[in-house]
Protein backbone atom coordinates (compact mmCIF):
# COMPACT_ATOMS: atom_id res chain seq x y z
CA UNK A 1 0.00 0.00 0.00
CA UNK A 2 1.50 3.30 -1.03
CA UNK A 3 0.41 5.86 1.53
CA UNK A 4 2.05 8.74 -0.24
CA UNK A 5 0.26 8.44 -3.49
CA UNK A 6 -3.28 9.20 -4.53
CA UNK A 7 -3.03 6.17 -6.79
CA UNK A 8 -5.14 3.50 -5.13
CA UNK A 9 -7.36 6.08 -3.49
CA UNK A 10 -9.87 4.40 -1.17
CA UNK A 11 -12.73 6.31 -2.76
CA UNK A 12 -14.33 4.04 -5.32
CA UNK A 13 -14.88 5.76 -8.63
CA UNK A 14 -18.48 6.24 -9.67
CA UNK A 15 -20.14 7.88 -12.65
CA UNK A 16 -20.68 11.19 -10.85
CA UNK A 17 -18.37 14.18 -11.51
CA UNK A 18 -15.04 13.92 -9.71
CA UNK A 19 -13.38 16.56 -7.59
CA UNK A 20 -10.35 16.65 -5.31
CA UNK A 21 -10.78 16.52 -1.56
CA UNK A 22 -8.73 18.09 1.23
CA UNK A 23 -6.78 14.84 1.57
CA UNK A 24 -5.93 14.75 -2.08
CA UNK A 25 -8.28 11.81 -2.59
CA UNK A 26 -10.39 11.91 -5.72
CA UNK A 27 -14.08 11.57 -5.09
CA UNK A 28 -17.46 12.78 -6.12
CA UNK A 29 -19.12 15.39 -3.95
CA UNK A 30 -22.21 15.90 -6.00
CA UNK A 31 -24.52 12.92 -6.10
CA UNK A 32 -26.81 14.11 -3.33
CA UNK A 33 -28.57 17.36 -2.54
CA UNK A 34 -27.50 19.34 0.52
CA UNK A 35 -31.00 19.23 1.90
CA UNK A 36 -31.24 15.55 1.06
CA UNK A 37 -34.23 13.48 0.10
CA UNK A 38 -37.04 13.79 2.57
CA UNK A 39 -38.20 10.48 4.00
CA UNK A 40 -39.96 11.94 7.01
CA UNK A 41 -42.89 9.72 7.94
CA UNK A 42 -42.90 8.35 4.40
CA UNK A 43 -44.33 4.82 4.12
CA UNK A 44 -41.82 2.21 2.94
CA UNK A 45 -42.17 0.60 -0.47
CA UNK A 46 -43.40 -2.98 -0.90
CA UNK A 47 -41.76 -5.28 1.60
CA UNK A 48 -40.75 -7.58 -1.26
CA UNK A 49 -37.35 -6.02 -1.98
CA UNK A 50 -35.78 -7.05 1.30
CA UNK A 51 -37.19 -10.57 1.09
CA UNK A 52 -35.72 -11.11 -2.35
CA UNK A 53 -32.38 -9.37 -1.81
CA UNK A 54 -31.49 -11.54 1.18
CA UNK A 55 -31.42 -8.75 3.76
CA UNK A 56 -34.06 -10.36 5.93
CA UNK A 57 -32.27 -13.69 5.97
CA UNK A 58 -29.04 -11.92 6.87
CA UNK A 59 -30.83 -10.05 9.68
CA UNK A 60 -32.23 -13.27 11.08
CA UNK A 61 -28.98 -15.20 10.95
CA UNK A 62 -26.79 -12.47 12.48
CA UNK A 63 -25.74 -13.17 16.06
CA UNK A 64 -28.22 -15.98 16.89
CA UNK A 65 -28.71 -16.04 20.65
CA UNK A 66 -28.04 -19.49 22.13
CA UNK A 67 -31.21 -19.41 24.24
CA UNK A 68 -33.26 -18.95 21.07
CA UNK A 69 -31.69 -21.97 19.43
CA UNK A 70 -32.63 -24.03 22.49
CA UNK A 71 -35.91 -22.47 23.54
CA UNK A 72 -38.30 -24.93 21.90
CA UNK A 73 -36.91 -28.01 23.62
CA UNK A 74 -37.75 -29.62 26.96
CA UNK A 75 -34.93 -30.14 29.44
CA UNK A 76 -33.70 -33.57 28.24
CA UNK A 77 -33.75 -32.30 24.67
CA UNK A 78 -31.77 -29.27 25.81
CA UNK A 79 -29.09 -31.55 27.29
CA UNK A 80 -28.77 -33.54 24.09
CA UNK A 81 -28.88 -30.39 21.99
CA UNK A 82 -26.09 -28.85 24.06
CA UNK A 83 -24.09 -32.04 23.67
CA UNK A 84 -24.53 -31.87 19.89
CA UNK A 85 -23.59 -28.19 19.86
CA UNK A 86 -20.43 -29.04 21.81
CA UNK A 87 -19.52 -31.81 19.40
CA UNK A 88 -20.05 -29.42 16.48
CA UNK A 89 -17.90 -26.78 18.20
CA UNK A 90 -15.10 -29.25 18.95
CA UNK A 91 -14.96 -30.43 15.34
CA UNK A 92 -15.05 -26.79 14.15
CA UNK A 93 -12.01 -26.17 16.37
CA UNK A 94 -9.99 -28.62 14.30
CA UNK A 95 -10.08 -25.98 11.56
CA UNK A 96 -9.88 -23.00 13.96
CA UNK A 97 -7.81 -24.21 16.94
CA UNK A 98 -8.04 -22.41 20.24
CA UNK A 99 -5.52 -19.56 20.43
CA UNK A 100 -5.05 -20.49 24.10
CA UNK A 101 -4.19 -24.09 23.33
CA UNK A 102 -2.00 -22.94 20.42
CA UNK A 103 -0.31 -20.24 22.49
CA UNK A 104 3.17 -21.79 22.34
CA UNK A 105 2.92 -22.22 18.59
CA UNK A 106 2.01 -18.54 18.22
CA UNK A 107 4.90 -17.54 20.49
CA UNK A 108 7.32 -19.69 18.49
CA UNK A 109 6.32 -17.83 15.35
CA UNK A 110 6.69 -14.52 17.22
CA UNK A 111 10.28 -15.30 18.21
CA UNK A 112 12.64 -12.58 16.94
CA UNK A 113 9.65 -10.69 15.62
CA UNK A 114 7.78 -7.70 16.99
CA UNK A 115 4.25 -8.63 17.96
CA UNK A 116 1.68 -5.97 17.02
CA UNK A 117 -1.81 -6.37 18.48
CA UNK A 118 -5.11 -5.32 16.89
CA UNK A 119 -8.43 -5.73 18.65
CA UNK A 120 -12.05 -5.14 17.85
CA UNK A 121 -14.20 -3.78 20.70
CA UNK A 122 -17.79 -5.13 20.88
CA UNK A 123 -17.98 -8.88 21.39
CA UNK A 124 -14.20 -9.05 21.74
CA UNK A 125 -13.25 -6.83 24.66
CA UNK A 126 -16.79 -6.40 25.97
CA UNK A 127 -19.60 -8.95 25.96
CA UNK A 128 -22.54 -8.36 23.60
CA UNK A 129 -25.37 -6.73 25.57
CA UNK A 130 -28.81 -5.44 24.61
CA UNK A 131 -27.98 -1.77 25.10
CA UNK A 132 -24.99 -0.56 23.01
CA UNK A 133 -24.50 2.32 25.48
CA UNK A 134 -23.85 -0.19 28.25
CA UNK A 135 -21.26 -2.37 26.51
CA UNK A 136 -18.63 -1.87 29.19
CA UNK A 137 -15.29 -3.59 29.49
CA UNK A 138 -14.49 -5.18 32.84
CA UNK A 139 -11.73 -3.56 34.88
CA UNK A 140 -9.77 -6.84 34.63
CA UNK A 141 -9.93 -6.64 30.82
CA UNK A 142 -8.83 -2.99 30.92
CA UNK A 143 -5.89 -3.89 33.09
CA UNK A 144 -4.90 -6.79 30.80
CA UNK A 145 -5.10 -4.46 27.81
CA UNK A 146 -3.05 -1.76 29.53
CA UNK A 147 -0.30 -4.29 30.28
CA UNK A 148 -0.36 -5.70 26.76
CA UNK A 149 0.07 -2.18 25.37
CA UNK A 150 3.14 -1.68 27.59
CA UNK A 151 4.89 -4.53 25.80
CA UNK A 152 3.42 -4.53 22.29
CA UNK A 153 2.06 -1.77 20.03
CA UNK A 154 -1.73 -2.19 20.38
CA UNK A 155 -4.58 -0.72 18.35
CA UNK A 156 -8.36 -0.92 18.68
CA UNK A 157 -10.24 -0.96 15.38
CA UNK A 158 -13.97 -0.55 15.99
CA UNK A 159 -17.18 0.05 14.08
CA UNK A 160 -18.05 2.68 16.68
CA UNK A 161 -16.92 6.27 16.36
CA UNK A 162 -13.35 6.78 17.53
CA UNK A 163 -14.47 9.04 20.38
CA UNK A 164 -17.03 6.52 21.63
CA UNK A 165 -14.65 3.59 21.62
CA UNK A 166 -11.98 5.72 23.32
CA UNK A 167 -14.50 6.66 26.05
CA UNK A 168 -15.31 2.98 26.59
CA UNK A 169 -11.70 1.77 26.64
CA UNK A 170 -10.22 4.80 28.37
CA UNK A 171 -6.54 3.97 27.82
CA UNK A 172 -4.15 6.55 26.37
CA UNK A 173 -1.52 3.85 25.74
CA UNK A 174 -3.35 2.49 22.67
CA UNK A 175 -3.93 3.54 19.07
CA UNK A 176 -7.56 3.95 17.98
CA UNK A 177 -9.46 3.63 14.72
CA UNK A 178 -13.21 4.27 14.64
CA UNK A 179 -15.92 3.92 11.96
CA UNK A 180 -14.57 0.53 10.80
CA UNK A 181 -11.12 2.00 10.22
CA UNK A 182 -12.27 5.17 8.44
CA UNK A 183 -11.10 7.38 11.31
CA UNK A 184 -7.53 6.67 12.41
CA UNK A 185 -5.51 8.66 14.90
CA UNK A 186 -1.98 8.11 16.12
CA UNK A 187 0.67 10.30 17.76
CA UNK A 188 2.84 12.19 15.27
CA UNK A 189 5.93 11.08 17.23
CA UNK A 190 5.19 7.42 16.36
CA UNK A 191 4.99 8.04 12.62
CA UNK A 192 7.59 6.13 10.64
CA UNK A 193 7.57 8.56 7.75
CA UNK A 194 6.80 12.23 8.29
CA UNK A 195 5.29 12.87 4.88
CA UNK A 196 1.97 11.11 4.80
CA UNK A 197 0.17 13.11 2.15
CA UNK A 198 -3.17 11.71 3.19
CA UNK A 199 -2.84 12.49 6.90
CA UNK A 200 -3.98 15.68 8.54
CA UNK A 201 -2.06 17.08 11.50
CA UNK A 202 -4.15 17.72 14.56
CA UNK A 203 -3.97 17.69 18.35
CA UNK A 204 -5.63 15.23 20.69
CA UNK A 205 -7.52 15.97 23.91
CA UNK A 206 -4.25 16.17 25.83
CA UNK A 207 -2.90 18.70 23.31
CA UNK A 208 -0.38 16.26 21.80
CA UNK A 209 0.36 16.42 18.09
CA UNK A 210 -1.38 13.61 16.22
CA UNK A 211 -1.90 12.41 12.67
CA UNK A 212 -5.46 11.90 11.51
CA UNK A 213 -6.40 9.73 8.57
CA UNK A 214 -10.04 10.06 7.51
CA UNK A 215 -10.47 8.75 3.96
CA UNK A 216 -14.23 9.33 4.02
CA UNK A 217 -14.24 12.87 5.39
CA UNK A 218 -16.29 14.31 2.56
CA UNK A 219 -19.13 11.92 3.39
CA UNK A 220 -19.69 13.60 6.75
CA UNK A 221 -22.74 15.70 5.72
CA UNK A 222 -24.26 12.73 3.90
CA UNK A 223 -23.85 10.47 6.94
CA UNK A 224 -25.39 13.11 9.22
CA UNK A 225 -28.32 13.40 6.86
CA UNK A 226 -28.89 9.64 6.81
CA UNK A 227 -28.57 9.50 10.59
CA UNK A 228 -31.37 12.07 10.96
CA UNK A 229 -33.52 10.20 8.47
CA UNK A 230 -32.99 6.90 10.29
CA UNK A 231 -33.91 8.51 13.62
CA UNK A 232 -37.05 9.80 12.00
CA UNK A 233 -38.18 6.56 10.37
CA UNK A 234 -37.57 4.54 13.55
CA UNK A 235 -39.38 6.97 15.87
CA UNK A 236 -42.39 4.70 16.17
CA UNK A 237 -40.55 1.37 16.05
CA UNK A 238 -40.21 0.18 19.63
CA UNK A 239 -36.69 -0.96 20.53
CA UNK A 240 -34.97 0.45 17.43
CA UNK A 241 -31.83 2.46 18.11
CA UNK A 242 -29.77 4.58 15.76
CA UNK A 243 -26.15 5.55 16.39
CA UNK A 244 -24.09 8.14 14.55
CA UNK A 245 -20.54 6.83 14.27
CA UNK A 246 -19.24 9.81 12.31
CA UNK A 247 -18.43 8.02 9.03
CA UNK A 248 -21.10 5.34 9.36
CA UNK A 249 -24.53 4.94 10.88
CA UNK A 250 -25.79 1.93 12.87
CA UNK A 251 -29.42 0.95 13.08
CA UNK A 252 -29.91 -1.64 15.84
CA UNK A 253 -32.85 -4.04 15.71
CA UNK A 254 -31.78 -6.43 18.52
CA UNK A 255 -34.60 -5.15 20.76
CA UNK A 256 -37.22 -4.78 18.04
CA UNK A 257 -40.07 -7.28 17.64
CA UNK A 258 -39.13 -9.61 14.80
CA UNK A 259 -42.39 -8.76 13.01
CA UNK A 260 -41.08 -5.23 12.48
CA UNK A 261 -37.74 -6.28 10.99
CA UNK A 262 -39.06 -6.31 7.39
CA UNK A 263 -40.35 -2.77 7.91
CA UNK A 264 -36.95 -1.57 9.12
CA UNK A 265 -35.16 -3.33 6.29
CA UNK A 266 -37.51 -1.91 3.68
CA UNK A 267 -37.14 1.65 5.05
CA UNK A 268 -33.34 1.34 4.91
CA UNK A 269 -33.52 -0.19 1.44
CA UNK A 270 -35.68 2.71 0.17
CA UNK A 271 -33.40 5.32 1.71
CA UNK A 272 -30.23 3.78 0.30
CA UNK A 273 -31.72 3.88 -3.19
CA UNK A 274 -31.36 7.67 -2.89
CA UNK A 275 -27.72 7.40 -1.80
CA UNK A 276 -25.82 5.36 -4.41
CA UNK A 277 -22.54 6.28 -2.72
CA UNK A 278 -23.51 4.59 0.54
CA UNK A 279 -23.80 0.87 1.13
CA UNK A 280 -25.19 -1.49 3.72
CA UNK A 281 -23.28 -4.03 5.78
CA UNK A 282 -24.71 -6.46 8.34
CA UNK A 283 -23.34 -6.65 11.87
CA UNK A 284 -24.64 -8.39 14.97
CA UNK A 285 -28.33 -7.46 14.96
CA UNK A 286 -27.38 -4.15 13.42
CA UNK A 287 -27.66 -2.65 9.93
CA UNK A 288 -24.73 -0.40 9.15
CA UNK A 289 -24.55 2.19 6.43
CA UNK A 290 -21.18 3.41 5.23
CA UNK A 291 -19.54 5.14 2.25
CA UNK A 292 -18.76 3.08 -0.82
CA UNK A 293 -15.04 3.51 -0.48
CA UNK A 294 -12.36 0.89 -0.78
CA UNK A 295 -11.51 1.04 2.90
CA UNK A 296 -12.21 -1.38 5.72
CA UNK A 297 -10.68 -2.85 8.88
CA UNK A 298 -8.17 -4.80 6.76
CA UNK A 299 -6.96 -1.62 5.07
CA UNK A 300 -6.76 0.04 8.49
CA UNK A 301 -4.49 -2.76 9.73
CA UNK A 302 -2.19 -2.28 6.73
CA UNK A 303 -2.27 1.48 7.27
CA UNK A 304 -1.25 1.18 10.93
CA UNK A 305 1.53 -1.29 10.14
CA UNK A 306 2.94 0.95 7.44
CA UNK A 307 2.55 4.24 9.31
CA UNK A 308 4.14 2.94 12.48
CA UNK A 309 7.05 1.35 10.66
CA UNK A 310 5.98 -2.29 11.10
CA UNK A 311 5.60 -3.30 7.48
CA UNK A 312 8.63 -5.63 7.35
CA UNK A 313 6.91 -9.01 7.32
CA UNK A 314 10.02 -10.85 8.46
CA UNK A 315 10.36 -8.69 11.54
CA UNK A 316 6.74 -8.23 12.60
CA UNK A 317 3.90 -10.57 13.57
CA UNK A 318 0.49 -8.84 13.58
CA UNK A 319 -2.37 -10.49 15.46
CA UNK A 320 -5.98 -9.35 15.06
CA UNK A 321 -8.75 -10.48 17.44
CA UNK A 322 -12.38 -9.87 16.44
CA UNK A 323 -15.83 -11.42 16.45
CA UNK A 324 -17.78 -9.78 13.65
CA UNK A 325 -18.20 -9.97 9.87
CA UNK A 326 -16.38 -6.66 9.46
CA UNK A 327 -13.34 -8.21 11.18
CA UNK A 328 -13.08 -10.73 8.34
CA UNK A 329 -11.46 -8.03 6.16
CA UNK A 330 -8.63 -7.81 8.68
CA UNK A 331 -8.37 -11.61 8.96
CA UNK A 332 -8.02 -11.84 5.18
CA UNK A 333 -5.20 -9.28 5.12
CA UNK A 334 -3.27 -11.25 7.73
CA UNK A 335 -3.91 -14.62 6.09
CA UNK A 336 -2.60 -13.28 2.76
CA UNK A 337 0.98 -14.34 2.32
CA UNK A 338 0.84 -15.79 5.83
CA UNK A 339 1.46 -12.33 7.22
CA UNK A 340 0.03 -12.82 10.70
CA UNK A 341 -2.79 -14.41 12.66
CA UNK A 342 -6.49 -13.63 12.82
CA UNK A 343 -8.30 -14.91 15.90
CA UNK A 344 -12.08 -15.23 15.69
CA UNK A 345 -14.10 -14.83 18.89
CA UNK A 346 -17.16 -17.04 18.65
CA UNK A 347 -19.23 -19.41 20.75
CA UNK A 348 -20.69 -21.00 17.62
CA UNK A 349 -19.02 -22.55 14.58
CA UNK A 350 -18.62 -20.01 11.74
CA UNK A 351 -16.71 -19.92 8.47
CA UNK A 352 -13.90 -17.42 8.82
CA UNK A 353 -10.57 -16.29 7.40
CA UNK A 354 -9.12 -16.33 10.90
CA UNK A 355 -6.47 -18.91 11.86
CA UNK A 356 -7.41 -19.44 15.49
CA UNK A 357 -10.43 -19.05 17.74
CA UNK A 358 -11.38 -17.92 21.22
CA UNK A 359 -14.78 -18.56 22.71
CA UNK A 360 -15.63 -15.22 24.32
CA UNK A 361 -14.18 -12.04 25.85
CA UNK A 362 -13.18 -14.03 28.97
CA UNK A 363 -10.87 -16.15 26.79
CA UNK A 364 -9.63 -12.98 25.04
CA UNK A 365 -8.62 -11.67 28.45
CA UNK A 366 -6.84 -14.94 29.24
CA UNK A 367 -4.97 -14.71 25.94
CA UNK A 368 -3.93 -11.10 26.65
CA UNK A 369 -2.75 -12.05 30.14
CA UNK A 370 -0.68 -14.90 28.67
CA UNK A 371 0.95 -12.42 26.28
CA UNK A 372 1.86 -10.18 29.21
CA UNK A 373 3.33 -13.09 31.20
CA UNK A 374 5.38 -14.09 28.16
CA UNK A 375 6.72 -10.54 27.73
CA UNK A 376 7.60 -10.33 31.44
CA UNK A 377 9.49 -13.64 31.25
CA UNK A 378 11.45 -12.43 28.24
CA UNK A 379 12.28 -9.08 29.84
Ligand SMILES: O=P(O)(O)OC[C@H]1O[C@H](O[C@H]2O[C@H](CO)[C@@H](O)[C@H](O)[C@H]2O)[C@H](O)[C@@H](O)[C@@H]1O
Nearest residue numbers: 121122128129130132135158159250284285286
Ligand atom coordinates in the same frame (compact mmCIF):
# COMPACT_ATOMS: atom_id res chain seq x y z
O1 LIG B 1 -16.41 -3.19 15.44
P1 LIG B 1 -17.00 -3.30 16.82
O2 LIG B 1 -16.21 -2.57 17.85
O3 LIG B 1 -17.25 -4.74 17.21
O4 LIG B 1 -18.41 -2.58 16.72
C1 LIG B 1 -19.47 -3.21 16.00
C2 LIG B 1 -20.80 -2.68 16.48
O5 LIG B 1 -20.79 -2.83 17.90
C3 LIG B 1 -21.90 -2.31 18.63
O6 LIG B 1 -23.04 -3.13 18.40
C4 LIG B 1 -22.88 -4.47 18.82
O7 LIG B 1 -22.67 -4.52 20.26
C5 LIG B 1 -23.79 -4.00 21.04
C6 LIG B 1 -23.36 -4.01 22.51
O8 LIG B 1 -22.99 -5.27 22.93
C7 LIG B 1 -25.04 -4.85 20.77
O9 LIG B 1 -26.14 -4.34 21.51
C8 LIG B 1 -25.35 -4.82 19.27
O10 LIG B 1 -26.44 -5.67 18.98
C9 LIG B 1 -24.13 -5.27 18.45
O11 LIG B 1 -24.36 -5.11 17.06
C10 LIG B 1 -22.16 -0.88 18.25
O12 LIG B 1 -23.29 -0.38 18.93
C11 LIG B 1 -22.32 -0.76 16.74
O13 LIG B 1 -22.58 0.56 16.39
C12 LIG B 1 -21.01 -1.22 16.13
O14 LIG B 1 -21.00 -1.05 14.75
